Amino acid sequence: MQIALSVKGLTKQFGDFTAVNNLTFDVEDGKFFSILGPSGCGKTTLLRMIAGFYKPTNGTLEIQGRDMLGIEPNKRPVNLVFQHLALFPMMNVFENIAFGLKRRGEKGEAVNKKVNNMLERVGLPESGPKKINQLSGGQKQRVAIARALVLEPTVLLLDEPLGALDAKLREHMKVELKKLQVKVGTTFVYITHDQSEAMVMSDYVAVMNAGQFEQLDTPQNLYSNPASSFVAQFVGNNNKFRVDLKKDESGKFFAATKSGDLYTLSDSFNLQNSDFFDMFVRPEAIIINPSNPKPEFNIINADVKAILFDGGNSRLLVTPEKTEDEIIVALPQNRQFDHIKAKDSIKIGWDPEAAVCFNRMEKRIYDDEI
Amino acid sequence: MMMKYKPNKIRWSFVIFFIPVALWLFLLIVLPHLELLRISFTSSGTNGFTLTNYKAFFTEPIYWLTFVRTALYSMFVTAIVLVISLPVAFYITKVASIKTQGLLMVLILVPFWVSELIRVYGWMILLRESGVLNQFLVKIGVFKQPIELLYNDITMIMGLVYTSMLFMIVPIIGVLGSMDDALIEAAHDLGAKKIAIWKEIIIPYTMPGIMSGSIIVFMLVLGSYLTPKLMGGKNSLWFTEQIYNQIIIYFNWEQGSAFGFLLLLLSSLIIWIALKVTKQEFRKVIK
Numbered sequence: 147m148q149i150a151l152s153v154k155g156l157t158k159q160f161g162d163f164t165a166v167n168n169l170t171f172d173v174e175d176g177k178f179f180s181i182l183g184p185s186g187c188g189k190t191t192l193l194r195m196i197a198g199f200y201k202p203t204n205g206t207l208e209i210q211g212r213d214m215l216g217i218e219p220n221k222r223p224v225n226l227v228f229q230h231l232a233l234f235p236m237m238n239v240f241e242n243i244a245f246g247l248k249r250r251g252e253k254g255e256a257v258n259k260k261v262n263n264m265l266e267r268v269g270l271p272e273s274g275p276k277k278i279n280q281l282s283g284g285q286k287q288r289v290a291i292a293r294a295l296v297l298e299p300t301v302l303l304l305d306e307p308l309g310a311l312d313a314k315l316r317e318h319m320k321v322e323l324k325k326l327q328v329k330v331g332t333t334f335v336y337i338t339h340d341q342s343e344a345m346v347m348s349d350y351v352a353v354m355n356a357g358q359f360e361q362l363d364t365p366q367n368l369y370s371n372p373a374s375s376f377v378a379q380f381v382g383n384n385n386k387f388r389v390d391l392k393k394d395e396s397g398k399f400f401a402a403t404k405s406g407d408l409y410t411l412s413d414s415f416n417l418q419n420s421d422f423f424d425m426f427v428r429p430e431a432i433i434i435n436p437s438n439p440k441p442e443f444n445i446i447n448a449d450v451k452a453i454l455f456d457g458g459n460s461r462l463l464v465t466p467e468k469t470e471d472e473i474i475v476a477l478p479q480n481r482q483f484d485h486i487k488a489k490d491s492i493k494i495g496w497d498p499e500a501a502v503c504f505n506r507m508e509k510r511i512y513d514d515e516i
Numbered sequence: 517m518m519m520k521y522k523p524n525k526i527r528w529s530f531v532i533f534f535i536p537v538a539l540w541l542f543l544l545i546v547l548p549h550l551e552l553l554r555i556s557f558t559s560s561g562t563n564g565f566t567l568t569n570y571k572a573f574f575t576e577p578i579y580w581l582t583f584v585r586t587a588l589y590s591m592f593v594t595a596i597v598l599v600i601s602l603p604v605a606f607y608i609t610k611v612a613s614i615k616t617q618g619l620l621m622v623l624i625l626v627p628f629w630v631s632e633l634i635r636v637y638g639w640m641i642l643l644r645e646s647g648v649l650n651q652f653l654v655k656i657g658v659f660k661q662p663i664e665l666l667y668n669d670i671t672m673i674m675g676l677v678y679t680s681m682l683f684m685i686v687p688i689i690g691v692l693g694s695m696d697d698a699l700i701e702a703a704h705d706l707g708a709k710k711i712a713i714w715k716e717i718i719i720p721y722t723m724p725g726i727m728s729g730s731i732i733v734f735m736l737v738l739g740s741y742l743t744p745k746l747m748g749g750k751n752s753l754w755f756t757e758q759i760y761n762q763i764i765i766y767f768n769w770e771q772g773s774a775f776g777f778l779l780l781l782l783s784s785l786i787i788w789i790a791l792k793v794t795k796q797e798f799r800k801v802i803k
Contacts, residue, residue: 197705220707232698236720245716246706297706 148175148210150333151196151301156205158191165191167357168205173301173335173350175210178327180344181337183354184380189337192354193303196335197226210300220249225294226303230310231286233278239265239289240274246297264296268326283311284319291323295330304336308343320346341381345369353377375504378426385432385473387425388506401425401503405469409444412498422506429461430476431500434483435493445495448473450488462486464494556773569774579758579775586755587782589669590738593676597684597733598726600677605688606718610697621689628682636746639675640666667749675747680736684729691725692718727796731787738783755779 151173158166165188173179181189194200196207198219207214209223225246234242243261252260265271268288273281281289287307294302308316308323324347327334338344344351345365352362353376361373372378379386389401392408401409401423409425436443448464451472460477475494477483486492559568573579608620627635642648643665650662665671695718703717719726744754755775763772791798 199701199705219701219705220709226702226705228698228702230696230698232696232702234699234703234717234721236723245703245708249707249709249712293706 149173150175150177150210151179151335152206152208152211153196154206154208156192156195156207157203158188158195158200159203164357166195166202169357169359171352171359171362173333175333176331177349178324178334178336178347180348180351181335181354182339182341182344182351182380183337184339187354188357189339189354190305193226193305193335193337196301197224197303198222223300224303225297225299226305227290227294227307229305229307231290231307233286233290233293235278237278238274239270239276239278239281242278242289243293243296246293250297260296264292267295267330268292284315287311287319288322291326295332299332301333301335304334306338306340308338308340316343323347345381351381353380355380372426372502372504375424375426375506378424378502378504383429383474384426385429387427387471389423389425389503391423391503401501403469403471405466405471407446407466409501410442410498411501411503423503424506425501425503427473427496427501429474432473432475432494432496434462434475434477434486436495439495440497442498443495444498444501445493448492448494450486450490450492452488453477453486464492467491552773552776555770556777559770560768569771570778572771573774573778582753582755582758583778583782585753586738587786589673589676590734591786593673593680593737594730594734596673596677597681598730601681601684601688601729602719602722602726605685605692605722608685609689609692609695610700624682624685632679632742635679636675636743639671639678639747643671666747667752669748669752672744672748672752675743676737676740679740679743680733683732683736687729687732688722688725691722695721723794723796727791727794730790734786735783738779 149172153172154170156166156169157164167188169192181192183189191200195202196214198214198217202215212223214222234245237245240261243264244257247257247260261274262271265273268291270285270288270292273285273289278286278289290307291302291304308319311319320343327347334347336344336347345368348365350362351365351368353360353368355376361368361377363371363373368377368381372381378384387401387403387409389403389409392400392402394400399411401411403409411425433439436445439445447467449467450462450464452463454461454463454474454477458479460479462475462477464473464475465471466473473494477486556569557565557567559566562568573583604624608617612620630638640647644650645662645664645666647665649665650659653659654662699717699721700713703713708716739756741754741756741760744752745757748754756779759772759775759779762768762775
């Protein structure tokens, strides 16, 4: 497999602040590669270094084996789709898309053909003479992508281009963008803070935090085998238990909560006996009123605090007995649990295999997190 | 209950605020101009309607030559002001840090707190034969004896550029300030070089600001009196001076009014042509 983008030891410092810290990774040709991270993690800085707007403090950057250091953005075989799209308001759709081709010195029929081809590809034939302000949000999106793709870049960079769209359209554009990438076969490097965007579209996702990659993996692996506490919290929904690790006489590990409950842990972890761990259990891994569970199942009694109905994504908010903790439990909408009401007492349980444990990370991802 | 729409309801608040404006426009601008227009078609020698004053303009070369000269010089000054203002405005809005931006704006504004007369006298003190610049140049040995730097076309143009610069910079800053930096980066990313970015992105985007600045500067320069009078030489006659001479020195109000209307006609015509050429709408430009 050919490598489209190769980054080695890339570092960017702004004064004392290290925005991107010694990153090394490769992106294979034709893949949809996402960089996922909270705002301020350095993902935009990384993208701007690839595009050529920032000069790296250290490290190398190669595109298809060609060293890119010292090459101006207008000479790089990459194009960027900007966060706010940056379509030229004084030009119409056709002129916007033809802009890059004309800068290359292409003229006349060749330009017309390429632009019209591209417009057809993004599903906007006949829109050439339209003014930018006559387009809807989704159409602008497609024009911005067409404007970059028409130059046939080796790597297309996308800087959270779906951020400004409303939720419904964003869902739609996710699928559109994935289909488009498969169709044109260009390598996409997509940055986002929205984990669902990254998971749905990508072949590979790098989870970025504080200038470094916490994990680079397929979306499936990120979800089921997070490599760190940060990834477990950032990717998908997760219940976090603050626990201490206890070892019994037989050398088996248990997680002890503050309220004194002991939970069985899977043996597959390479755990050390020390305090302060975070244990994570996915909402859909927790089973409501488990019938004939396996003996090692962790089962607790809990009170239903609220039913968070959201169609297929409905959940229960429960509190284990004698505690103030909150646990989110997936509530399948198969009518099996229709009898559950708020303030009911139920049993919940999970397979120890479904729980993961990491050293506690004191940093909060969101400010309103407890 | 149905809401009844009353289209003929008089909005008193609007009327109250509109009356002073209407009075001001009518009494101080429309009425005097109508009177001047009437006067321009009369002559002290004859009674009734006459075209003598307008005929005099076209038959006396000194009149229409001054007229053409004034128009050409005004356009020239506007062009110079534009060429200087664009990079200055770009620097202030896009390059300078926010702190420096404020400082630079103050630096541009401060000279305009002083009246035009004082500013022109300032230049005269600098440039005249016994002035600061001459003394300095003689002292360091560039000139053997002082040279008269005032009273020529170049000095006059410089003075006009200086006095009207602000009125170009401010509207351009207004438009450039609202421009997303990403547009420039996007153009760069799509392969444009510096010249192409200016030609294809920055200037077209700034066009409304450029046009409104140009209109203001052109009108100011065309109608300016002090700077050409004080800094220009005997040969740098400005058309406003012709009007002044007719009305104040020769007391020929009829001729002066005719000149005034010709100037008004000229400025309207040139602005109209400029708007047509650059494909700008007047409504957008005056916003």
